[in-house]
Amino acid sequence: MIVGEQKPISEIKQIIAPYQKVLILGCGTCVKTCFAGGEDEVAVLASALRLVCKTEGKRIEIEEQTVERQCEDEFIQESAQAVSRNQAILSLACGAGVQAMARRFTTAPVLPGVNTTFMGVLEKPGLFTEECSGCGDCKLAVFGGICPFTRCAKKLLNGPCGGSQNGHCEVSSDIDCAWHLIIERLKALGQMDNLRVYLPPKNWAASLSSGPRKLIREDHML
Amino acid sequence: MKIESTGKLQRVLNSGGFAVTAECGPPRGADAEIVRKKGELLKGCVDAVNVTDNQTAIVRMSSIAACAHLVTMGIEPVMQMVTRDRNRIALQSDIMGAYSLGITNILCLSGDHQTFGSQPDALNVFDIDSMNLVRTVQTMREQGQDMSGFELKGAPRMFIGAAANPFADPFEYRVMRLAKKIDAGADFIQTQCVYNLARFKAWMKMAQDEGLTEKVHILAGVTPMKSVGMAKYMATRVAGMDVPEGLIKRMEGVAKPKVAEEGIKICLETIAALREIQGVHGIHLMAIEWEDVVERIVSEAGLLPRP
């Protein structure tokens, strides 16, 4: 899923300051799961903003709505009426949702209320971890299902650096050394020979390095 | 056929000699005089001077420029190059440029992560890893081609070094990684500072059993400790460093004015022990901001005059 974190209320306040009628639009998919922008977060943020504005003597009307997925036009359209009633939209979706909204509705500004952080998993309740950088050329088969491009702080593909100690990354003892994990996993799988093979430089052409990417599925085009 | 580079370090190692190199960190500024002063202190007592590349991710005069200053003084440099700050285009270009300035040795590294440095908000590169860099330099030297297969007009014939850390984890894997670096093209290996001799010996034994010490020159890293504070700092704060408790106690056990002297003693004992280990073909002295002690250590270790 896409993981994100709601922006601090002070920043949100600043972003919406020029407007008196604001729609806070949540998204019911990824950001809901990571407690950044689902229906509940929309409600909590709306009340907090109303309260702050009231104590500061600022007039503001806040409308709340949440759609299933802000990254799909089909769901976005449900918000059309609410959008037309407001001066600005504060989107609590990921960056893709914000941009999808901005593409669909050109009359009102769409403002981000969430910092989109990474593509990851819910490792345990309350802990989300980054697992994939969407590089466009997946090599997880070689690495026992652990991605060094994403999870090694130096994107090393031919083994760990000299800073790996006791399973921790040199960057911080809070971070697992991806290479430690890869080696443990390959040992358990009896696939350590994978690591004897020299891996040539990664082809970053499939990554964001070549500019924004597109996926074309002609069989699904209308 | 393996094409020879043109340097002294390679000659010493290939003729079966015991090599001595020392480290020189470029200044945080543009004053070439600082490099020359360090060079003066090291000239004649080492075979080559290893110049760091923005070590610990702190911005300094470029390794290439500092190396070029040493070349003009008749000192042979080993240019460190990290993959943290340059993509493959810049790396290859700088290797060619460096060789054109008379720099004949390279040490290929990934580099300390930028979070350790003075500008942790920088974006890192890591387009290729240090293993890829070793292979790239080897291909340039032996095939005369860049990474795209383009025939170079004048191939950089660098003597290629890589790093190994016998003290990092996972231990068993470290020798496998060494083998891979040798296959990729490393001619010499510079190790992390050796304080834990037992672990270093165990690593060397594994390397020897795999036949690796026959294929590569291993230079053991040594760093004299100047103070108890430095010993503790290295033990706890430097990634991948192993300073046994006993050594710290030994440093603590002497009167303050004698601590540096004790550090030099430990260093000399370490060098003597390293010379006894089969497969160790030299030492790399990293006397950080203490270059004036190098001559004394090399001399008292019985390693002067240099060939």
Ligand code: SF4
């Ligand atoms: S310690 Fe491990 S995860 Fe961290 S940079 Fe080194 S190899 Fe990568």
